[in-house]
Amino acid sequence: MGGRSGPSHFPDRLSPHVLFVFLDGVGLGPPHARNPMAAAWPGLEQLTCGQRWTCQTQPFFRPQHVFRHLDAALGVPGLPQSGTGQTALLTGFNAPRIAGRHYGPYAHSRTRAVLARYNIFRRLKARGFLVAFANAYPPVFFEQARQRDRWSVTTRCCREADVRLRTLDDLARGEAVAADLTGRRLREAGFPVTPIDEAEAARHLVALLRRYDFVLFEYFLTDQAGHRQDLNEARRVLSSLDRFFSELLNLLDPERHLLVVTSDHGNLEDLRVRTHTRNPVPLIARGRGAEVFRHACDLRDVTPAIVAALETAATPSFRPSPPRP
Numbered sequence: 001m002g003g004r005s006g007p008s009h010f011p012d013r014l015s016p017h018v019l020f021v022f023l024d025g026v027g028l029g030p031p032h033a034r035n036p037m038a039a040a041w042p043g044l045e046q047l048t049c050g051q052r053w054t055c056q057t058q059p060f061f062r063p064q065h066v067f068r069h070l071d072a073a074l075g076v077p078g079l080p081q082s083g084t085g086q087t088a089l090l091t092g093f094n095a096p097r098i099a100g101r102h103y104g105p106y107a108h109s110r111t112r113a114v115l116a117r118y119n120i121f122r123r124l125k126a127r128g129f130l131v132a133f134a135n136a137y138p139p140v141f142f143e144q145a146r147q148r149d150r151w152s153v154t155t156r157c158c159r160e161a162d163v164r165l166r167t168l169d170d171l172a173r174g175e176a177v178a179a180d181l182t183g184r185r186l187r188e189a190g191f192p193v194t195p196i197d198e199a200e201a202a203r204h205l206v207a208l209l210r211r212y213d214f215v216l217f218e219y220f221l222t223d224q225a226g227h228r229q230d231l232n233e234a235r236r237v238l239s240s241l242d243r244f245f246s247e248l249l250n251l252l253d254p255e256r257h258l259l260v261v262t263s264d265h266g267n268l269e270d271l272r273v274r275t276h277t278r279n280p281v282p283l284i285a286r287g288r289g290a291e292v293f294r295h296a297c298d299l300r301d302v303t304p305a306i307v308a309a310l311e312t313a314a315t316p317s318f319r320p321s322p323p324r325p
């Protein structure tokens with residue numbers, strides 16, 4: 001074998017395969033009539049041991065299952081934004097502090113160096129893990145992003161880490177997932193996409209997990225529904241997510257997989273306001289290695305914990321015992 005030091009040639013059962021589902025704009029707020037998260041969502045509640053996703057749900061730590069409230073404000077005044085929040089999530093650095101304020105939706109110029117060097121894809125690849133970004137993008141996305149040099153934080157991470165951005169061809173082969181899970185929006189926009197249901201989208205993600213140590217999927221309809229303050233739209237989005245997570249949890253094996261779900265800032269949980277909120281965001285870690293998340297407090301704690309979950313699970317049996325003195 002070559003000099004590859006990474007764990008991907010280790011027997012499969014030793015290291016978890018990590019699926020990170022990033023939900024944009026989902027906070028934990030007080031339950032009230034304009035908080036759609038406070039309704040009953042059985043699929044989502046499977047992730048929180050039958051409890052609703054509100055600020056009243058206490059954090060818990062059970063074997064292979066952790067639920068935390070993460071601070072998204074990071075000691076910086078003002079309303080958290082996606083550019084700095086996602087950078088904090090995907091690097092472990094206090095991006096709003098580096099930028100001097102909450103900034104978004106794109107990466108702030110002062111955080112780009114950190115994003116380039118320390119993003120989760122890069123850190124995992126440097127350790128020999130195989131990584132993938134599951135979202136499928138239509139050709140127009142690449143054209144517009146290139147023309148304006150405006151890449152979302154996640155696609156910027158991919159570019160910096162040489163992770164391939166998936167296309168509609170990948171989607172057609174079942175090797176990617178549309179941003180809305182089903183592909184209906186792409187279809188409505190005129191792209192040659194055959195919509196699937198949420199259960200099928202979950203199957204596609206789990207199929208990717210067989211080939212990669214780490215898979216990221218980004219979902220932003222939650223944030224969009226929050227900005228629109230439309231309760232019916234919010235319910236449609238949550239019902240779609242609910243179906244997705246129900247099937248995902250059927251498919252994932254907690255002995256082999258680690259599911260991580262979190263967000264960059266609040267929004268959807270308070271439709272009384274059009275803006276983001278300063279509410280904490282939920283963090284769910286479920287499956288092999290979830291314990292490493294039990295002390296997570298803010299957005300910066302997610303990337304280091306994912307790295308630790310992959311490393312600690314992958315290495316112990318292979319580490320030779322230290323020589324006796």
Ligand SMILES: [Zn+2]
Nearest residue numbers: 025223267276
């Ligand atoms: Zn937003």
